Amino acid sequence: MDIAKLKIANFNNIVSVNFPDDIEIKYPERTNNTDVIIYFIREISDIKEFADLCKATDLPEKNRTILVFRKGIKGDVNRDTIITPFRDNTYTNFKLRAPMLCSLSDKLSAFVMSFERKQS
Secondary structure, eight states, X not given: OOGGGGOOTTOSOEEEESOOTTOOOOSOBOOTTOOEEEEEOSSTHHHXXXXXXXXXXXXXXXXXXXXXXXXXXXXXXXHHHHXXXXXXXXXXXXXXXXXXXXXXXSSEEEEEEEEOOOOO
16 A cells, blocks of 8 residues: 555654454554544545544544545445545545545555644
């Protein structure tokens, strides 16, 4: 998996969540003051878990929240079903960031976003 495509080299504190054992992700993992959350979507309910995690994490203003998923899967978990709840504002405060949608390998793709906590 080529995480360089995610354009997160300038971030210091990266955490990966929900990845299956057969997918190796290489970066210096540190969990204090998380800047980047990379979340693997296995099933459709993971999207809500991802959104809840982002809201519960004290992310800095400049952050990245990334959804990784398997390509070419027929059924509930695919590119369209993953991004739709963000586009229709089911989950608010997420904004697509470059490279937005990218291929990480022949089997994996990712959506790159940021979570923008609204000030009261």
